[in-house]
Amino acid sequence: MxxxxxxxxxxxxxxxxxxxxxxxxxxxxxxxxxxxxxxxxxxxxxxxxxxxxxxxxxxxxxxxxxxxxxxxxxxxxxxxxxxxxxxxxxxxxxxxxxxxxxxxxxxxxxxxxxxxxxxxxxxxxxxxxxxxxxxxxxxxxxxxxxFLENVLYQCQSIAETGAFTFPVDADQPFSYxxxxxxxxxxxxxxxxxxxVDLSDALMSHHTQVTCARWATALAEVCGRPITFVRQSDEHFVTSLAKYGMRRRAAEQVLGLWERIGAEGDVAATNTAEQLLGRPTTDLQTWTATHDCCFGPAFAACPHPHPPKQHMFGAA
The missing domain is CATH 3.40.50.720 (NAD(P)-binding Rossmann-like Domain)
Structure with a gap:
């Protein structure tokens, strides 16, 4: 014990x-x-x-x-x-x-x-x-x-240009x-x-999502078009390196996305909701409750955000 x-x-x-x-x-x-x-x-x-x-x-x-x-x-x-x-x-x-x-x-x-x-x-x-x-x-x-919160690195891009980006195809499913x-x-x-044993299975929402679906959810929340643009591998790596991550580490993050793109992500499970005794938060709900993160006043949003030096745009 x-x-x-x-x-x-x-x-x-x-x-x-x-x-x-x-x-x-x-x-x-x-x-x-x-x-x-x-x-x-x-x-x-x-x-x-x-x-x-x-x-x-x-x-x-x-x-x-x-x-x-x-x-x-x-x-x-x-x-x-x-x-x-x-x-x-x-x-x-x-x-x-x-x-x-x-x-x-x-x-x-x-x-x-x-x-x-x-x-x-x-x-x-x-x-x-x-x-x-x-x-x-x-x-x-x-x-x-x-983590859905990973998109919070791109609040400025979503607010100013109506776009977000990851190095994966728009229709490639991933767990979250x-x-x-x-x-x-x-x-x-x-x-x-x-x-409780947290080592037994993937702790995820019970279904997967795509960036295309996320763009739709963001557009519904923001009341304006939000576009997903597949980020080039090199831009992804240089973006992370520019804001403090060594290139070797940035390439490891890229490798995770490459694995998802080439072989698919690990299948979602319902283990987390069983352990919690309630449904896990779905993408649509999370995006709706974080609507203040994606508008012009995102810097004053009460939700936790990345330190400013970690922000990177979608250019």
Whole structure:
């Protein structure tokens, strides 16, 4: 039986804090106020402004200095581990060594939908899983598809040009989940570790979607035409590299989309809705409830958004 959790730390290597970590902390603050919550990412004092209304300890650490992780994990019982795309195995191994020294009892680690041999990112995810197995710490690696929140990188493009883009054909189906649904699953695991297994299946909405369908949903919400344009591979890579991602890591993200385009995405499942005890959020509903993200006032929208330096256009 896993010991009760008292301190939960969301650990990441970038200040790109607007997805599952953000929603998980908010849910825990509301559902388990007895817990001590901690956000441990570079420049946490800046990212922490997004959760300034709840009780969260902010801890900065330097990815170039592994020693700096010791303090941020001190006293942590459960760690929500957000491995970076860039140097996933190297940085993930650093996480785990620090977690062992800190006495972390449980890790919930974000994974991807593909298995080793299917794309480069999957190979690194599998290598990190082997390190988790060797760590001696109880863990779940959660197989996750695309987050709908990924389109929030393109709010400016949708607002100003009426277009969004990904490196995939308009009619190619892919699986998805919302960050809030994923966060609720994580909270179930954190609060009752022995009651749920998040490693068993893809945690997704029960049906897939296409970018063409998403363009239609956006147009309905915005009340104006919204176009999906397939992004060239090179533009995708250079866009990510321009805003701080090393080319090798950007190529891994491209490889994930290439796998979806060539072989199809992993099939959607209903496992997430079974574990949640309710339907997961569908694309149409999510898009409608985020209508303020796609208009001229998107910068003042109350929903969590990427840091500005991560925004890229659809040119």
């Amino acid at each position: 896993t010991n009760p959790t008292n301190v939960v730390t969301v650990l990441g290597a970038t200040r790109n804090f607007f997805k599952v970590g953000h929603y998980t902390l908010r849910r825990l603050a509301a559902d388990a106020p007895q817990l001590t919550l901690r956000l441990a990412i570079p420049e946490a004092h800046l990212a922490g402004q997004a959760v300034s209304d709840i009780a969260v300890q902010l801890r900065d650490w330097n990815p170039a200095d592994p020693v700096s992780l010791a303090d941020v994990l001190a006293g942590t019982d459960t760690m929500l581990m957000v491995p970076p795309i860039d140097r996933r195995v190297e940085v993930g191994g650093m996480y785990l060594r620090a977690a062992q020294k800190a006495g972390v009892q449980q890790i919930v680690c974000l994974g991807i939908q593909f298995a080793a041999g299917q794309c480069a990112m999957a190979d690194e995810a599998a290598e990190l899983e082997r390190l988790l197995e060797k760590s001696g710490i109880a863990f779940d690696i959660v197989q996750l598809p695309m 989940i919302t960050c809030d649904d994923a966060a609720e699953l994580f909270c179930h695991k954190i609060l009752a570790p022995d009651s």
